Amino acid sequence: MKIQTKIAIQFSLIVGSLLAVFSFVIYQLFAEFRQQEYYDRLKSKAITTAQLLIKVDEIDRNLLKIIDKNTLTALVDEKVLVFNQHNKLFYSSLDDHVINYSKDLLNRVRKEKYVETNAGDNELVGLLYELNGHHYVILASAYDKFGRSKMANLRDILYTGLIVGIMLTILLGVFFAGNALGPVNQFISQISTITxxxxxxxxxxxxxxxxxxxxxxxxxxxxxxxxxxxxxxxxxxxxxxxxxxxxxxxxxxxxxxxxxxxxxxxxxxxxxxxxxxxxxxxxxxxxxxxxxxxxxxSKINNTSEVRIDDVVFQAQDELLLSKPDYRISVEYAREPENEKHIIVLGDEPLLKTVFTNLMSNACKYSSNHLALVVIDFNETHTLVSIQDEGIGIPPEDFTAIFEPFYRSRNALTISGFGVGLSVCKKILELHQGKIHVKSKQGKGSIFTVELPHIS
Missing domain, CATH: 1.10.287.130 (Signal transduction histidine kinase, dimerisation/phosphotransfer (DHp) domain)
Incomplete structure (x- = not known):
């Protein structure tokens, strides 16, 4: 499956899920609001009926029924029942419609004083009304025709919006994923032409x-x-x-x-x-x-702590053993108070190759076959300088001398292949180190090795 398709599908699933959750939450909140609002209307109707029937002496049951039948604010399938303290039916707003109730419901109302529940499709409110020491139970029930109609309309709107939203999300996801990955497709076309x-x-x-x-x-x-x-x-x-x-x-x-x-x-x-x-x-x-x-x-996977001065002295001994006419002097620029200043992480044989090559070059290209090695350090690096009094390097060759098989024009008469300095540079790069050169033609050269120490 292409990344473009995956992005489009994932984007559509995420947005579709968010839209579905959003629609569900909106519908549930609106449903709770509608129901609570209708319960409040039924409660108000129950209290009004009780006050008119019980508190107002001029209004009897028959007159109250007439008022209930002819009121303009009457609810759909509205029914109000009033029970006395012995749970006997005291008043019914409509004789031909009876609210299905039980003694358990009446006892619950007397216990909790206010109850909201359902009677079939109707909402029902029960409350306890007290007057002159008498406790009346009023049950009010009605069908919220207009509220449920609004809920149905809202549900249809949310369903339609969800479907349309998901379809638009899929189309936009494909479009924007393709647009975002367009440069990648161009890269693929370009890369396929590279040989x-x-x-x-x-x-x-x-x-x-x-x-x-x-x-x-x-x-x-x-x-x-x-x-x-x-x-x-x-x-x-x-x-x-x-x-x-x-x-x-x-x-x-x-x-x-x-x-x-x-x-x-x-x-x-x-x-x-x-x-x-x-x-x-x-x-x-x-x-x-x-x-x-x-x-x-080499990848320098297995590094170890290496004392640079030990490596330098080993390279000196091996080189003097094979070339007895060479002279190599090693000294410290200053005594290291902390030995970590001259300890690096690396491959000891490779580092010994670096100093062997540099000291060999210094002796080979000097008429007196003398090389001076100075060990120094700073806050972050160990420094080793190899100085000679040889033929020097022309300025135009400073960058080229580290290329394999390259030899300066003034060194062609001396035996060699021109690979030592390139090897040194590569080994130092593997150790995150550097090599610098200073030279004057006919005066000699100074090669300085920098290696990060462990301090």
């Missing part, structure tokens, strides 16, 4: 304050991230293919030379040494590719 070849397509965001606009904005942001991912994938494949082609071509050439020519042992040894260098290059490239893939696949 891997036209990821630059965007939805019309219209009014960003309503949910439809927010949905379009969220979708456009998702499309932007998807486009960036596709571009990154294309760039990754392109650069990886390029980087792989060179050592593979060299390997093929070396093997062909060794097969096609008659070479002595020394020449074969030289070819094998070249092959080993190319294989080492392929291994290094494979490790670099794995470094790119690993943070992309």
């Amino acid at each position: 891997a070849n036209n990821l630059r397509e965007r939805l019309d965001e219209r009014n960003e304050k309503d949910e439809i606009g927010q949905l379009a904005a969220a979708f456009n942001k998702m499309m932007y991230r998807l486009e960036q991912s596709f571009e990154l994938q294309r760039s990754f494949v392109s650069h990886a293919s390029h980087e792989l082609r060179t050592p593979l071509a060299a390997l093929k050439s070396e093997v062909e030379i060794s097969l096609d020519e008659n070479l002595n042992v020394a020449q074969h040894r030289g070819i094998l040494q070249n092959i080993r260098k190319d294989i080492d290059r392929l291994i290094a490239l494979s490790n670099s590719l794995l470094q790119i893939v690993r943070p992309l696949k």
Whole structure:
């Protein structure tokens, strides 16, 4: 079932229920008002009859009957009975019409002094009238012809209004649901045309304050991230293919030379040494590719508390073990009074990869192979700066150096694949961190890592 149909049905049910409840309440209130008003008229009639019959000596029963028959305000099927204190019928307004009553009703009136009830279709009022120590019971009954006619008319009006209201609600619900979901249908049409070849397509965001606009904005942001991912994938494949082609071509050439020519042992040894260098290059490239893939696949689901200084020292030890000619100095900008200032939530191996890459770059691109690491903090973040005195980075390359396989022009003569900084940035993004760079060409660079601490 379409959302438009669901909304129309739900809207119709809600409004129809409200109309039905409203109509029922109106009818019940009006019915109670009509009945109470008629009971008041019967009560007034009973009291008037009792006063004329009992208190006024000049009016006897026959005269009162004549008055009752000829009064202009007589009610439909009006009957009034008066009983003395022994429950004997003392007066009847109409001899040919008798109110059906019982002794229980008379006793109830004497006990409660005032009773409102029904006698068939008629309303009946019973009251106790006291005069000179005598207690009379007056029963007054009549049929509310005009009131019931009004109730029937009101019922018909409410039924008709309810049916018409529900029909209009259904029509308006379908119309407004379709109108409200119109942009969604347009989005569906636009989305169905988007393929891997036209990821630059965007939805019309219209009014960003309503949910439809927010949905379009969220979708456009998702499309932007998807486009960036596709571009990154294309760039990754392109650069990886390029980087792989060179050592593979060299390997093929070396093997062909060794097969096609008659070479002595020394020449074969030289070819094998070249092959080993190319294989080492392929291994290094494979490790670099794995470094790119690993943070992309990580979700940092199982985070733990990690001391940044411990991670830095571990990265220092491992790097110096593999590169004995590197020199790395680690110091604190200030002693942390609260150790939480240098503790973050994250994946320790990934964070160690960040500092290993940054310290390795600092040493590799410096002629003295020296890197200075400074650990600091502020109210919200732990800061780690890696400084070198190397070749520096041209200003125009500041934003591009974090792209996979990108290398500055002044670094092309130094071995590497250009993947370390992109890996660092991705890992830090997974940890809600940032990386900043300051550099002067020929003077050196400072890379600063910011990670939110647990304090």
